[in-house]
Amino acid sequence: MNPPESSLPGTDREATCCFTGHRRLPGERLPRIAEKTSHVVDVLIRSGYRWFIAGGALGYDTLAEQIVLDKKRENPDVRLILALPCRDQTGAWLRLPADRRNECLREYQRLKGLADEVRYVNDFYFEGCMRERNRYMVEHSSFCVACFDGSLKSGAGQTYRLAQKSGLKIYNCWE
Numbered sequence: 606m607n608p609p610e611s612s613l614p615g616t617d618r619e620a621t622c623c624f625t626g627h628r629r630l631p632g633e634r635l636p637r638i639a640e641k642t643s644h645v646v647d648v649l650i651r652s653g654y655r656w657f658i659a660g661g662a663l664g665y666d667t668l669a670e671q672i673v674l675d676k677k678r679e680n681p682d683v684r685l686i687l688a689l690p691c692r693d694q695t696g697a698w699l700r701l702p703a704d705r706r707n708e709c710l711r712e713y714q715r716l717k718g719l720a721d722e723v724r725y726v727n728d729f730y731f732e733g734c735m736r737e738r739n740r741y742m743v744e745h746s747s748f749c750v751a752c753f754d755g756s757l758k759s760g761a762g763q764t765y766r767l768a769q770k771s772g773l774k775i776y777n778c779w780e
Contacts, residue, residue: 621656622649623688623742625764626665626752626778634779638665638752641778643672645750655682658742661689661716663698663709665752665761670716684721688745690738691727739764743771751777 630638646657657673659666670685677683695713698706717723726738739760743749749768753761768775 617656618745619747620654621658621746622646622654622748622750623658623746623764623768623773624660624666624669624750624752625739625742625761625768626669627754627756627759627761628662628664628666630664630668630752635668638778639668639672642669642750642752643675645776645778646672646676649748649750650676650680650683654748656684656686658686658688658746660738660742661687661694661713662760667709667712667716668752669750670720674716674719685716685719686722686724687717687720688724688726688738688742690725690734691730692725693730696730735760736763739767743767743773747773749773749775751775752779753777754779 657669659670659673661670670687673683673685677685695710698709701709724741726741727734743764746768749765751761751765751768753759753765756762765775765777
């Protein structure tokens with residue numbers, strides 16, 4: 606017998622938060638961004654949020670995923686869902702220097718292995734698949750934790766604006 610749809614991870618929108626942020630975070634801001642993200646996740650958990658959706662990208666997504674997994678150790682009801690744009694998401698990472706690429710791929714695989722659920726929004730990369738992933742995260746959430754510097758042309762900006770338009774509550778760790 607299958608559990609009712611509402612009990613599956615990520616299907617209770619009112620208890621689900623998504624993350625969006627830049628792939629490159631300035632080193633001098635990183636400790637404060639991590640501190641703010643950790644704090645808002647604590648507040649959300651105390652408020653009844655249990656499901657946290659991240660997009661599996663480098664930078665802020667990775668940081669948010671690590672923080673959620675830390676919280677999960679303290680509270681086993683917390684769930685990490687990776688909403689990945691496509692199965693070959695890491696293909697573009699080949700342009701990274703070899704040592705950085707290998708480090709990123711190892712952490713990506715580790716986080717995928719520790720996630721409670723991995724959802725592929727598409728099978729293969731195509732122009733627009735990242736936008737589809739971002740839309741998926743917003744449509745399944747009621748809260749968005751962002752790390753957005755206000756730049757107009759970025760995936761974080763696109764997701765931030767979509768979250769605003771969709772009426773999600775938003776906390777921006779950049780500010």
